[in-house]
Amino acid sequence: MSAEQRDPALAALGEFGLIGRIRERVRVRHPGTLVGIGDDAALLGLEAGNRFLVTTDMLLEGVHFQWSWGCVRELGRKAVAVNVSDIAAMGGQPRYALLGVAIPPTGLSLGGLDALLAGMEEEAEVHGVTLVGGDTCASRSGLVLSVTLIGLPPDTGPILRSGARPGDGVWVTGALGGAAGGLLALDGGFRPGAPWPATLARPGWAGASEEAALRAALAAHLTPVPRVAAGRALAGRATAMIDVSDGVASDAGHLAAESHLGLRIHARELPIHPGATVAARLAGRDALDLALRGGEDYELLFTAAADPRPALAEAAPGLPVTRIGEVMAETGPPVLVHPDGRTEPLTGGFDHLRTAP
Ligand code: ADP
Ligand code: MG
Numbered sequence: 001m002s003a004e005q006r007d008p009a010l011a012a013l014g015e016f017g018l019i020g021r022i023r024e025r026v027r028v029r030h031p032g033t034l035v036g037i038g039d040d041a042a043l044l045g046l047e048a049g050n051r052f053l054v055t056t057d058m059l060l061e062g063v064h065f066q067w068s069w070g071c072v073r074e075l076g077r078k079a080v081a082v083n084v085s086d087i088a089a090m091g092g093q094p095r096y097a098l099l100g101v102a103i104p105p106t107g108l109s110l111g112g113l114d115a116l117l118a119g120m121e122e123e124a125e126v127h128g129v130t131l132v133g134g135d136t137c138a139s140r141s142g143l144v145l146s147v148t149l150i151g152l153p154p155d156t157g158p159i160l161r162s163g164a165r166p167g168d169g170v171w172v173t174g175a176l177g178g179a180a181g182g183l184l185a186l187d188g189g190f191r192p193g194a195p196w197p198a199t200l201a202r203p204g205w206a207g208a209s210e211e212a213a214l215r216a217a218l219a220a221h222l223t224p225v226p227r228v229a230a231g232r233a234l235a236g237r238a239t240a241m242i243d244v245s246d247g248v249a250s251d252a253g254h255l256a257a258e259s260h261l262g263l264r265i266h267a268r269e270l271p272i273h274p275g276a277t278v279a280a281r282l283a284g285r286d287a288l289d290l291a292l293r294g295g296e297d298y299e300l301l302f303t304a305a306a307d308p309r310p311a312l313a314e315a316a317p318g319l320p321v322t323r324i325g326e327v328m329a330e331t332g333p334p335v336l337v338h339p340d341g342r343t344e345p346l347t348g349g350f351d352h353l354r355t356a357p
Helices: 008-025 072-088 110-127 178-187 208-222 228-233 248-259 274-283 287-293 309-315
Strands: 033-035 053-060 093-103 130-138 144-152 169-173 238-243 262-266 300-304 321-328 335-337 343-345
Touching: 008 093, 008 110, 008 130, 053 072, 072 093, 072 110, 072 144, 072 208, 072 228, 072 238, 093 110, 093 228, 110 130, 169 248, 169 262, 178 208, 178 274, 178 287, 208 274, 228 309, 238 248, 248 262, 248 287, 248 300, 248 321, 274 287
Parallel strands: 093 130, 262 335
Antiparallel strands: 053 144, 093 144, 169 300, 169 321, 238 300, 262 321, 335 343
């Protein structure tokens, strides 16, 4: 693990050269950035009273992504997007980001770092986020990215996990299982923009529309779209909300536990991503399982007393919103209702300490 293995251009740049390079590339998107990158700490002028939202999410080589995917720009986008999604899940607005990066001895070239930063800035631009600081270290093993995001809560107060009430509907934005389907596709050798992998036999049933669905699933995994506009529109409307990072099975459980209530989820109503269906069939997996337990979809799962669709149609046109269940007064783990009426406790979902690597 010596510096000699590192991309020589990166080594020549050095830690402070790299920070300078980041500083040059970062655009200030908000006048509240009173002191950004370059001092011991950033100084931020906050609006909206004296409250702010703050969240951190890490992306680790070998855990969340593989070099073999060759998708470094997408990785930069995702590092920002997954944090934006947590702010969206509170109904908030993202504002400032901090980037902790541990650079591995091999794998990441200077060009790769530039692509990573370009991806981060791309996603930051979409959401009006300014990178105001961070920390840079050498890693002895893989690349580690840790983004911290500061945002503003909605005027009506943040949407917590704990506010669900008996009789509320349970709703979800977008489609489920796409990211898990995309991960299966990546494992099978699919890459964005590349043809069907030569190493994977193409079954007769997999036509152009199936391939398009798989590619949409790839995109869902590599570049998830945080639902900021929908989250903001749900402020004052949703009673409880969470973003689907570990899978509905697990995230619905968090809503139920924090609200001290039960939930019923109807399998028949789940909006399963078409790419999850194709990837499941290719890999001999169950699409319903991918939709419930795959995780990383970054859709919003929320409860509401009234139909949220009129408000969402205006704030997030084209985004599907589906009622998948209801809140029950009895506490306990969520219950999955099968189309034949059979029920089972809804458990599982991704757990970093429990799920086998
Ligand atoms: P200190 O030693 O005082 O903690 P550093 O040398 O770590 O300061 O950082 C110098 C400046 O560069 C700080 O403003 C810090 O926030 C910023 N910085 C360091 N690494 C990064 C990074 N990966 N992304 C953005 N800003 C960074
Ligand atoms: Mg520091």
